[in-house]
Amino acid sequence: MKINILSALMVSGLLLGGCGKDSKEAAKEVNEKKIDQQATAISDDAKSDAKEVADNVVELFSMGMTEYELSKIALQKATNPEVRSYAQRAMNEHQQNEKQLRDMARTMNITLPATMAKDGKDRIEDLQDEKPGTAFDLQYLKEMNTVNDKATDTADDLADNAPNETVKTFARKLEEGDKKHRDQAKQMRNALN
Known part of the structure; x- marks a missing residue:
């Protein structure tokens, strides 16, 4: 059993990290294939909805990784104490959200990117x-504003198409958090300009 799981993880790692392909796009392809293979008895509309949900989860995970890494750099290089504090809060929140997103993806059988996307x-x-x-x-702050703006839209889409109340509730939580981060980044940028 351990060998089969390890083999599956290695294959997934090759699929997601190999051939110079963007990890986010590779995860989306894997999810699309899984949905097509597992969902032979459901309608094309249901398959399309499942693919959209999987794509949104992958996008949110990818953007969360980006926000975390941007904030990690800011924590080291930012000179304004408020910006440093904002970066620390963003890192903490994204660490918690990443764990919840991983757990949710696991229960929904959604493959997540192994590494950060090219963008x-x-x-x-x-x-x-x-x-x-x-x-x-x-x-x-400009980068955080941009990424959080996209994440807000993606979380809203996920909430609208959520397959159950748990996913919908989590997506709304992410949407609110990203709105808050976006608005805070915008306010601090205006204050620094």
């Missing part, structure tokens, strides 16, 4: 290149 990596690289100071703080 997240690009954001991280851009932020790492910025020197500490007000320009860094502003760039970090």
